[in-house]
Amino acid sequence: MRFSLCVVLLPLFLAGCSDAAISDAPKATELQPAPPALTKKNQAADIKNENKTVSRAAIQAANTQLKTLTENTSCDSSTQCRVLPVGSRACGGPSNYLIYSTKHSNNEDVEKLAKHITSLESQFNAQTGMMSICQHLTAPATQCSDNKCVKIEGNATSVY
Secondary structure, eight states: OHHHHHHHHHHHHHHHTSHHHHHHSOOTTOOOOOOHHHHOSOHHHHHHHTTOOOOHHHHHHHHHHHHHHHOOOBOSSGGGEEEEEESOOTTSSOSEEEEEETTTSOHHHHHHHHHHHHHHHHHHHHHHTOOOOOOOOOEEEEEEETTEEEEEEEEEEEOO
16 A cells, blocks of 8 residues: 555656746745835835935934034933933944933924934935944933933843
8 A cells, every 4th residue: 555655646746846847936036025014114204215315424413413402411300311212223223322401402302303313324224234233222211410410320221
């Protein structure tokens, strides 16, 4: 019984391995584009900015503007101290965290500019094929100390 089963199935296996069967299969070198749902998370922003190239100078100018906007870190209480993720690493996550005071900085303006910098860095990374160390930073904790917003050493508000 086993022998007769092998005699019947052997030609089928051999026919499946013939050159005709292989030539009908799609070639590995014929790459298909990824489905749109898998390519980008924020497609609306990508469509809006897909033709715009981003330079290091544009990123540096935006970072300088953010630094100027948040340079006064004086505070009266710890509730005025904020931490905000800024930028985009190639492997994901922010480039750094900004500690600022809402006493002298408009929170909405700071957040808008930080999101803009993150978008610019993300586009720049995609344009240049940038690579990074793939180490995720943790958001630091902050407090008002000596009337200045400062990072609390050895403490983090969230861990990735």
